[in-house]
Amino acid sequence: MYSSSNPEGYDQEYSDEKHIFAEDTTNSTGIPVSSDSQEYDDSSSSRPAVFRVQSRVRGPWSSGLCDCFMDKKTCCVTFWCPCITFGQIAEIVDKGSTSCGANGALYALICCVICCPSLYSCFYRSKMRQQYLLRERPCGDCLVHCFCEQCALCQEHRELKTRGFDMTIGWHGNVEQRSRGVTAAMKAPEKEAGMSR
Numbered sequence: 001m002y003s004s005s006n007p008e009g010y011d012q013e014y015s016d017e018k019h020i021f022a023e024d025t026t027n028s029t030g031i032p033v034s035s036d037s038q039e040y041d042d043s044s045s046s047r048p049a050v051f052r053v054q055s056r057v058r059g060p061w062s063s064g065l066c067d068c069f070m071d072k073k074t075c076c077v078t079f080w081c082p083c084i085t086f087g088q089i090a091e092i093v094d095k096g097s098t099s100c101g102a103n104g105a106l107y108a109l110i111c112c113v114i115c116c117p118s119l120y121s122c123f124y125r126s127k128m129r130q131q132y133l134l135r136e137r138p139c140g141d142c143l144v145h146c147f148c149e150q151c152a153l154c155q156e157h158r159e160l161k162t163r164g165f166d167m168t169i170g171w172h173g174n175v176e177q178r179s180r181g182v183t184a185a186m187k188a189p190e191k192e193a194g195m196s197r
Contacts, residue, residue, distance in 0.1 A: 057133070058129075058133050058134060058135045058136075059132075059133055059134060059135065060134070060135060060137070061134055061135070061137065061155060061159055062158065062159050062162040062163075063155060063158050063159070063162070064155070065137075065138060065144065065148060065151050065152065065155050066151060067154075067155070067158070068150070068151055068154045068155075070158060071154065071157070071158055071161070074154055074157050074158065075150075075154055078150045078153050078154050078157070079150055082107070082111075082117070082149065082150055082153055083104040083105070083107040083108040083111070083117075084100075084104055085153045085154070085157050086103060086104060086107045086117070086121055086124075086153055087099075087100035087101060087102075087103040087104025087105075087107065088100050088157065088167045088168075088170070089124060089128070089153065089156050089157055089160065089167075090103035090104075090107075090124050091103060091170050091171050092160050092165050092167070092170075092171055092174070093124050093127050093128045093131065094171075095171055096170070096171030096172050096175070099170070100170055106120070107120060107121065116146075117149070118142070118145035118146045118149050119142075121145050121149065121152070121153065122141045122142040122144070122145035122146070123141075124156070125141040125144065125145060125152060125156060126141045128156055128159070128160075129141070132159070132163065134159070
C-alpha cells in the first residue's frame with residue numbers, strides 16, 4: 001500500500017510497527033538484529049507478529065485516608081461498630097460469594113478473641129486494590145489497617161460508593177439494580193401518539 005503522505009511508501013500502521021520493532025533488537029530466533037537496516041515489505045505475507053504489552057498503571061484512591069468526615073454517617077457507624085462497615089466492604093469485594101453478616105460476625109469474633117481484626121481486614125484492602133488497580137498508599141496495607149483501622153475501613157467504603165455501589169443493598173442487590181438499568185436502557189422509547197386529522 002503506497003501512501004502519498006508518506007514518502008517511504010509505508011502506511012502509518014507499518015510506520016508504527018517499525019517504531020515498535022526498533023525498540024526490540026532481537027528477532028524471533030533471539031539473535032540480535034540491527035534496527036537501522038530492518039525493512040518491512042508490504043507484499044510479504046509472513047510479517048512478524050506484533051505484541052503489545054499493556055502496563056496496568058495503578059491509580060489514586062478517590063479520597064484520602066484521613067477524609068473520614070466526607071461521609072459522616074459511615075464515619076459514625078465505623079467508629080462504633082466497624083464490623084458492619086467491614087461486612088459491607090467484604091461482600092462487595094468478594095462479589096457476593098460471602099454475605100455481609102457472615103463477614104461482619106467473623107470480624108467481631110476476631111476482635112473479641114485476639115483484639116486485632118486488622119490482621120483479617122488488611123487482606124480485603126489488598127484484594128480491593130488488585131481489583132480496582134489502586135496504589136498502596138500511604139504505606140503497606142497491613143500497616144494502614146494496624147494503625148488506622150477505622151480510617152482505612154471508611155476510605156474503602158467511600159471508594160466503593162464512588163465506584164457506584166449502594167453499600168446498603170449488598171452485591172446481589174447492586175447486580176439486580178444494574179441489570180434493571182440496562183434492561184430499561186435497552187427498551188425502545190414508545191412512539192407518542194400525534195395529532196390526527
